[in-house]
Amino acid sequence: xxxxxxxxxxxxxxxxxxxxxxxxxxxxxxxxxxxxxxxxxxxxxxxxxxxxxxxxxxxxxxxxxxxxxxxxxxxxxxxxxxxxxxxxxxxxxxxxxxxxxxxxxxxxxxxxxxxxxxxxxxxxxxxxxxxxxxxxxxxxxxxxxxxxxxxxxxxxxxxxxxxxxxxxxxxxxxxxxxxxxxxxxxxxxxxxxxxxxxxxxxxxxxxxxxxxxxxxxxxxxxxxxxxxxxxxxxxxxxxxxxxxxxxxxxxxxxxxxxxxxxxxxxxxxxxxxxxxxxxxxxxxxxxxxxxxxxxxxxxxxxxxxxxxxxxxxxxxxxxxxxxxxxxxxxxxxxxxxxxxxxxxxxxxxxxxxxxxxxxxxxxxxxxxxxxxxxxxxxxxxxxxxxxxxxxxxxxxxxxxxxxxxxxxxxxxxxxxxxxxxxxxxxxxxxxxxxxxxxxxxxxxxxxxxxxxxxxxxxxxxxxxxxxxxxxxxxxxx
Amino acid sequence: xxxxxxxxxxxxxxxxxxxxxxxxxxxxxxxxxxxxxxxxxxxxxxxxxxxxxxxxxxxxxxxxxxxxxxxxxxxxxxxxxxxxxxxxxxxxxxxxxxxxxxxxxxxxxxxxxxxxxxxxxxxxxxxxxxxxxxxxxxxxxxxxxxxxxxxxxxxxxxxxxxxxxxxxxxxxxxxxxxxxxxxxxxxxxxxxxxxxxxxxxxxxxxxxxxxxxxxxxxxxxxxxxxxxxxxxxxxxxxxxxxxxxxxxxxxxxxxxxxxxxxxxxxxxxxxxxxxxxxxxxxxxxxxxxxxxxxxxxxxxxxxxxxxxxxxxxxxxxxxxxxxxxxxxxxxxxxxxxxxxxxxxxxxxxxxxxxxxxxxxxxxxxxxxxxxxxxxxxxxxxxxxxxxxxxxxxxxxxxxxxxxxxxxxxxxxxxxxxxxxxxxxxxxxxxxxxxxxxxxxxxxxxxxxxxxxxxxxxxxxxxxxxxxxxxxxxxxxx
Numbered sequence: 001x002x003x004x005x006x007x008x009x010x011x012x013x014x015x016x017x018x019x020x021x022x023x024x025x026x027x028x029x030x031x032x033x034x035x036x037x038x039x040x041x042x043x044x045x046x047x048x049x050x051x052x053x054x055x056x057x058x059x060x061x062x063x064x065x066x067x068x069x070x071x072x073x074x075x076x077x078x079x080x081x082x083x084x085x086x087x088x089x090x091x092x093x094x095x096x097x098x099x100x101x102x103x104x105x106x107x108x109x110x111x112x113x114x115x116x117x118x119x120x121x122x123x124x125x126x127x128x129x130x131x132x133x134x135x136x137x138x139x140x141x142x143x144x145x146x147x148x149x150x151x152x153x154x155x156x157x158x159x160x161x162x163x164x165x166x167x168x169x170x171x172x173x174x175x176x177x178x179x180x181x182x183x184x185x186x187x188x189x190x191x192x193x194x195x196x197x198x199x200x201x202x203x204x205x206x207x208x209x210x211x212x213x214x215x216x217x218x219x220x221x222x223x224x225x226x227x228x229x230x231x232x233x234x235x236x237x238x239x240x241x242x243x244x245x246x247x248x249x250x251x252x253x254x255x256x257x258x259x260x261x262x263x264x265x266x267x268x269x270x271x272x273x274x275x276x277x278x279x280x281x282x283x284x285x286x287x288x289x290x291x292x293x294x295x296x297x298x299x300x301x302x303x304x305x306x307x308x309x310x311x312x313x314x315x316x317x318x319x320x321x322x323x324x325x326x327x328x329x330x331x332x333x334x335x336x337x338x339x340x341x342x343x344x345x346x347x348x349x350x351x352x353x354x355x356x357x358x359x360x361x362x363x364x365x366x367x368x369x370x371x372x373x374x375x376x377x378x379x380x381x382x383x384x385x386x387x388x389x390x391x392x393x394x395x396x397x398x399x400x401x402x403x404x405x406x407x408x409x410x411x412x413x414x415x416x417x418x419x420x421x422x423x424x425x426x427x428x429x430x431x432x433x434x435x436x437x438x439x440x441x442x443x444x445x446x447x448x449x450x451x452x453x454x455x456x457x458x459x460x461x462x463x464x465x466x467x468x469x470x471x472x473x474x475x476x477x
Numbered sequence: 478x479x480x481x482x483x484x485x486x487x488x489x490x491x492x493x494x495x496x497x498x499x500x501x502x503x504x505x506x507x508x509x510x511x512x513x514x515x516x517x518x519x520x521x522x523x524x525x526x527x528x529x530x531x532x533x534x535x536x537x538x539x540x541x542x543x544x545x546x547x548x549x550x551x552x553x554x555x556x557x558x559x560x561x562x563x564x565x566x567x568x569x570x571x572x573x574x575x576x577x578x579x580x581x582x583x584x585x586x587x588x589x590x591x592x593x594x595x596x597x598x599x600x601x602x603x604x605x606x607x608x609x610x611x612x613x614x615x616x617x618x619x620x621x622x623x624x625x626x627x628x629x630x631x632x633x634x635x636x637x638x639x640x641x642x643x644x645x646x647x648x649x650x651x652x653x654x655x656x657x658x659x660x661x662x663x664x665x666x667x668x669x670x671x672x673x674x675x676x677x678x679x680x681x682x683x684x685x686x687x688x689x690x691x692x693x694x695x696x697x698x699x700x701x702x703x704x705x706x707x708x709x710x711x712x713x714x715x716x717x718x719x720x721x722x723x724x725x726x727x728x729x730x731x732x733x734x735x736x737x738x739x740x741x742x743x744x745x746x747x748x749x750x751x752x753x754x755x756x757x758x759x760x761x762x763x764x765x766x767x768x769x770x771x772x773x774x775x776x777x778x779x780x781x782x783x784x785x786x787x788x789x790x791x792x793x794x795x796x797x798x799x800x801x802x803x804x805x806x807x808x809x810x811x812x813x814x815x816x817x818x819x820x821x822x823x824x825x826x827x828x829x830x831x832x833x834x835x836x837x838x839x840x841x842x843x844x845x846x847x848x849x850x851x852x853x854x855x856x857x858x859x860x861x862x863x864x865x866x867x868x869x870x871x872x873x874x875x876x877x878x879x880x881x882x883x884x885x886x887x888x889x890x891x892x893x894x895x896x897x898x899x900x901x902x903x904x905x906x907x908x909x910x911x912x913x914x915x916x917x918x919x920x921x922x923x924x925x926x927x928x929x930x931x932x933x934x935x936x937x938x939x940x941x942x943x944x945x946x947x948x949x950x951x952x953x954x
Contacts, residue, residue: 049649172526172926175875210926372849372905374876398652399851399905401878428849428876428905430926449687449907453652 030393037394037467041460044319045398048456053318054311055448057085058370061310062301062443069129069298070338071103071269078294082274082310082335089318091276091333099348101338103269104129106298107262110235111138112204114257116248123245124238125204126216126299127261128188129341130223134202134233138260139163141201145249149186152194160199163257165249166191167206167242170433177429178368181208181436185219192234193224202259203234206242208433214238215438218297220341233261273345274335278317278327286329288362288466290316290458293339293411300441304432307443308370308451310335312425315455316364316462327466329361336411339367343410350414360417362465364458365409366425369432372450373425373457375402379413380421384469388421391464400457402426421469425458507870514871514944518937521796522875525933530795531788532925534562535847538787539778539920546606546775547815548580548746555771559751559787559812566795568753568810576825578815580746581606583775584739587712588615589681591734593725600722601715602681603693603776604738605665606818607700611679611710615737616640618678622726626663629671637676640734642726643668644683644719647910654906655845658685658913662696669711670701679736680711683719685910691715692915695774697818710738750822751812755794755804763806765839765943767793767935770816770888777918781909784920785847785928787812789902792932793841793939804943806838813888816844820887827891837894839942841935842886843902846909849927850902850934852879856890857898861946865898868941877934879903898946902935 030038048054065081068074079096086094112123127133144159146152147168152159166187170180191203207217216236223231237245248255274294280286292309296302317333320326337345353360364376375395378385389403407413408422416422427450435441507515525531542558545551556573563571589600604610621636623629624645629636643664647657668680684694693713700708714722725732751771757763769786773779794810797803814822830837841853852872855862866880884890885899893899904927912918 045652046650173523175522175930177926372907396878399878401873401876430849430930431924434924447908447911449649449654453907 034394037464040325040463041394043323044459044463045456047319047323048315048452048459049449051322052315052452052455054315054451054455057311057314058303058307058446058451059443061307062303066301067298068294068296068302069104070101070271070295070341071266072298075271075295075337079272079274082294085314086274086276086333089314090321091317092279094276096272097275097348097352098270098272099337099344100268101271101344102342103266104341105264105266107133107264110259110261112235112237112257112259114255116252116255121244123241123257124214124216125235125259126218127233127235127263128218128221130221130265131192131234131261131263132231133262133264134260138258139202139233140256140258142254143245143249143257145246149190149194152191156198159195162200163202163204164191164195164200165204165245167246169206169239170208170210172210177210177433180210181433184208188219188236189221190224192221192232193226196223196226196230196232200232202232204259205234205236207236207239207438208436209239211434212239212243214240215440217437218299219437235259235261271337273337273349275332276317277330277332278320280328280330281326282328284330286359286361287332288327288329288462288469289332289334289360289412289415290364290462291334291336291411292366293337293345294335295338295340297340297437299437299439300435301443303441303443303446304369304435305437305441306339306367308446308454309366312366312370312451312455312458316459319455319459325463329466331462331466339411346411346414353415360415360420361469362421362423363408363412363415364423364425364462365412366454366458367409367411368425368429369427370446370451370454371427371429371431373399373453374428375400375426376461377404377406377408377424377426379406379408379416379423381418384421387468388423391461394464395460398453398457398460421465423461425454427454511871514941517802517940518871520800521936521940522933524796524800525792525929525936526926528799529792529929529932531792531928531932534788534791535780535784535923535928536920538784539780543778544775545771545773545779546581547578547748547772547818548743549775552748552772552814556749556751559771562791563751563753563810566791567798568794569756571753573749574752574825574829575747575749576814576822577745578748578821579819580743581818582741582743584610584741587736587738589712589714589734589736591732593729593732598721600718600734601691601693602712602736603695604710604712604740605695605698607698607742608669608711608738608740609708610739610741611737615735616679616710617733617735619731620722620726620734622723626667626671629668633675636672639677640679640681641668641672641677642681642722644723646683646716647687649687654687654910657687658910661685665696665713666698667701669698669709670703673700673703673707673709677709679709681736682711682713684713684716684915685913686716688911689716689720691717692917694914695776696914712736712738748814750814750826752809753794754807754809755797757805757807758803759805761807763836763838764809765804765806765939765946766809766811766837766889766892767841767939768811768813768888769843770814770822771812772815772817774817774914776914776916777912778920780918780920780923781846781912782914782918783816783844785923785931786843789843789847789928789932789935793936796932796936802940806943808939808943816888823888823891830892837892837897838946839898839900840885840889840892841900841902841939842889843931843935844886844888845902845906846904847923847928847931848904848906848908850876850930851905852877852903853938854881854883854885854901854903856883856885856893856900858895861898864945865900868938871941872937875930875934875937898942900938902931904931
């Protein structure tokens with residue numbers, strides 16, 4: 001008997017804890033039209049959560065192709081793959097948009113080490129995208145640690161012949177980890193340009209992550225206006241190695257670090273954006289675009305960055321078709337090429353869109369990982385920003401509370417214009433930089449439900465954008 | 478040059494995407510008092526994210542002690558551990574509250590299999606808490622699959638001599654996975670009581686999870702009022718095995734499944750709730766309690782369930798002390814014993830609280846995993862519910878949007894009363910049932926920042942409850 005009572009009380013607690021979420025849709029006052037929208041949004045979520053395809057698409061892309069850096073054979077395979085699955089979904093038309101992309105190759109696995117107190121420490125290291133190689137024998141030099149580009153500049157000629165070590169960590173106090181990334185990434189991007197000027201032998205940078213672990217995180221860099229003869233090799237070391245090196249330098253400021261990499265930039269390579277669309281039922285000349293980027297860094301499988309964005313974008317179209325929701329405007333899905341090191345795909349898409357006098361009324365990009373949905377960032381005029389924010393009551397039952405003004409994304413950003421409503425999908429960011437640009441960005445880090453909830457969230461805001469931007473935006477004839 | 482432009486545009490996008498979150502605190506109109514609260518809350522978050530102890534405490538608990546089922550040597554060790562770390566934090570007083578707990582032991586690893594078309598299939602299986610053993614030779618019988626307790630009852634004597642297989646899966650359409658759990662767990666808890674009545678030889682149940690995987694999930698069950706001679710063994714099988722068995726039964730309804738387990742319930746064992754407190758600076762006779770449960774199931778390490786709740790609860794007190802925030806009321810931290818199979822610790826705590834005429838004005842429980850914070854569930858009178866909901870503008874910058882009415886938790890639930898404000902911490906639930914009650918509930922599934930954000934979220938609402946319930950609740954003299 002006591003067990004029955006135990007069960008009843010536990011069960012009651014469970015139920016009473018949780019029934020609110022499922023009934024909230026009905027608890028807010030909705031207009032008749034909003035009720036219809038609410039029903040359609042629920043349909044999209046139900047469909048994604050019970051019949052979503054994104055997870056299996058992602059498994060295929062990440063495990064059968066893997067990392068797909070622009071210009072690589074894997075990137076070429078991913079284009080073929082992208083075209084194939086778009087056709088399988090049954091889009092009205094699917095095509096490849098040619099674009100020339102940078103072609104940087106990593107070469108042999110990098111190596112780094114130093115000796116302190118007779119002990120050799122191996123340093124997990126990886127070259128940064130666009131970096132030159134070290135000489136074949138590697139670089140061996142003393143290390144100067146700095147925290148900022150400004151501090152490096154002040155060193156001036158003191159860095160000649162040295163390796164400069166940028167070691168400003170993420171600000172863990174920032175709740176949104178993208179803010180912490182934004183506050184640090186200048187070290188990675190511009191460190192070599194600054195230090196090459198003063199004759200440093202190389203630059204190493206602390207990996208861009210909140211986490212303290214053993215994985216070096218790659219990413220793009222730029223030599224800026226530096227003359228070619230001043231180019232120096234640059235690489236990222238793991239955050240734990242950065243902590244250890246920093247401590248060791250306090251003990252022995254004269255220790256010499258060795259690193260070796262054989263990366264190089266080849267001639268630009270031919271590639272493609274992969275594009276498919278459902279033709280609009282009422283104003284097909286107006287386009288709402290949804291996309292992510294097909295290329296990825298080479299170290300992992302490009303799962304959260306940005307395999308998830310790719311499969312979620314296509315799932316938006318899949319969910320529309322499956323549930324017989326016909327977009328009034330043309331719904332276009334784009335798998336952009338080369339976001340990671342050049343954004344050439346994005347530039348080509350915008351350039352041709354302008355050339356062909358296409359009229360984009362809205363865009364949505366998913367390139368912030370596949371974690372649990374939090375909301376969207378809105379880059380639009382005031383009227384449309386307020387319009388999107390008025391959908392909060394329809395979206396909040398699904399955990400989509402964040403609807404603030406902000407940027408959209410690197411791939412749709414070039415489409416920006418007064419009457420173009422651009423939106424960035426914003427899932428939870430806490431775990432993202434654990435995996436970003438490193439070997440652990442693999443399929444197993446993606447949770448099926450979180451991914452599918454993201455697809456449904458994106459489909460929902462696209463549904464609303466298609467319906468309400470349509471009547472809100474002057475049609476260009 | 479083009480690279481510099483590339484960098485500038487990418488960097489601008491990153492920054493513009495993300496700066497909103499960090500400035501939102503200032504963008505809403507706050508009163509002077511709210512400004513002060515906002516500053517204190519920011520301090521609590523900064524402190525947790527840069528100097529939190531919870532992650533290392535959790536590592537210690539999960540990796541050096543591991544799973545700690547009530548009555549086990551590990552549970553006894555965890556009591557000693559709990560007392561030790563509470564003292565290390567420097568609480569004003571720390572004590573153990575004796576409580577007798579059920580003592581069920583799993584015995585040898587369970588086994589299950591069946592043969593179909595000449596192929597033997599091994600079935601991942603685990604006994605349910607409080608289940609009896611099978612005979613030493615195991616149980617071998619035909620299987621009847623049902624979806625509900627009602628369907629089982631209708632079978633009546635048709636189940637005599639058979640194994641009944643409950644296979645109603647989670648409803649994946651429910652956004653909150655606890656709702657899906659609540660809609661299924663009756664099969665696990667009451668299946669054996671229903672089928673023992675009709676002479677079934679055993680009951681197996683599909684694991685309580687959204688995920689399709691190979692891990693059986695244990696959990697408590699009850700024989701209810703069934704006379705002892707009708708008790709039958711009951712166990713959970715993995716969700717993938719349940720899918721396969723269901724398909725195989727369609728092909729061969731007469732297949733015989735074998736399973737064996739050697740679990741048993743011993744005499745009640747002595748154990749303890751671990752309690753510590755910071756004495757209130759103004760009305761120490763009023764108590765605000767924060768806690769989770771120290772016991773866990775035996776299969777994993779009890780990380781998300783509920784190691785995270787334990788370390789977050791203690792971190793609330795740690796953050797108060799570290800930042801010199803003196804609670805007006807007594808802040809009491811409780812590590813409850815035996816939530817998983819008996820809630821004896823909770824009952825003892827409430828019983829003694831009543832006996833000693835203690836005055837609890839508020840309580841907060843963390844027992845829903847250590848994932849990224851979403852909000853709180855409020856179980857309070859109307860005035861205090863509205864009071865807590867009025868704090869939304871202070872909490873939403875940290876992703877704490879959910880402040881709905883609902884249950885609090887199994888351990889603080891018995892303290893419920895008209896003037897007691899009970900709150901349940903509600904982190905994101907999407908991944909929780911991947912790990913719940915199974916061997917994968919291990920330390921590596923917990924993300925450091927998500928855990929610390931949870932500690933800070935809890936500290937923030939405790940700070941507000943301590944301050945505002947204080948002036949809002951009649952003091953009992």
